Amino acid sequence: MLLAVLAANVVLAQSPGGTGYDVTGVDVDVSGADAVQARAQGIREARRKAFGLLVNRLVPAEDRARLPQIDDAQLENMVRGIEFVRERPAPGRYSATLNVVFVPDAVKSYLSGAGAKIVETVSRPALVIPLWKGPAGLEALNDRNAWREAWQQLDTAGSAVPVTLLRGDPTDQGVLSAEQAYVGDVSALARLNERYRAPTIIVATVEGDKTSGGLTVRGMRYDTQTGARSEIPPMPVASAADLPAAVKAIHAKADQDWRGIGTVRRDSQDSLDVVVPIRALSDWVQVRQRLGAIPSVKSMTVKSLESDRAELRLEFFGSPEELQRTLAQAGLSLSQEAGQWQLQAR
Structure with missing residues (x-):
């Protein structure tokens, strides 16, 4: 049976889970009269930036324009908590990465009061396995190349498909080889996924010489819950400098496809x-x-x-x-x- 190993742990009914009212990885970099004021301004900006990402996630594009301006006091009342992932304070400056968790009922009340429909998109994380196949064959899973770097630079904040990149460390290499990933060995992928627990696995491959000539990007998406798989069609890429655009295209298609399935209108x-x-x-x-x-x-x-x-x-x-x-x-x-x-x- 197709991908039976990957699909072995499928659930039979959708359980009511997280509704996606948290926004992670919000970066801020602001200035202020002193360190205290700069930090306070940074937190306000993080709330506002996170709320914008949340609105994009929950509200259809046609309804966003009708939303009224929201002030800092209203926004503060919608926030349940802030997690300080990383802070880099300096005199008169505050740079940080924060996670912002909103109060669902407060956000829904604000959006509904403005006449906006609320669309909840349940996130579906993906594990990405980047491969490079050159003239001599497949590079090792831990190869540091422009393709891996392009995936590392991808910003998936606010996306329905947040991405985790394969570490490629000895633990990964002990259960999966580059060749097994390339041919789609579902038993090896399932063993690897015992570590990552990702609902989706994306095997994304670049074929061509690293130093010269055109490249081709292709791959496969594996649904570890249903056992389904879908091809990432071949995409010509002029050079390594264009790989970040190819990464964005692959991720945008995965995000769009999942939003079509994972979007829930609870009205x-x-x-x-x-x-x-x-x-x-x-x-x-x-x-x-x-x-x-x-x-x-x-x-x-x-x-x-x-x-x-x-x-x-x-x-x-x-x-x-x-x-x-x-x-x-x-x-x-x-x-x-x-x-x-x-x-x-x-």
């Missing part, structure tokens, strides 16, 4: 009775696994299970039309025939 909910045709056990397993990885599916109740069909009751956020589009992006087809809804893997 409405509905339910449907559906039939899942079963020709083989793998049909039922595949549908169940993919449903379990969709945040807008609130719950799944098995009403009956027979050798050739299963009857389910789906409780979900949004409308049936929105559910159809979300399921399609997750590789599931929901259609209505003779007044009955049918659900099956595509």
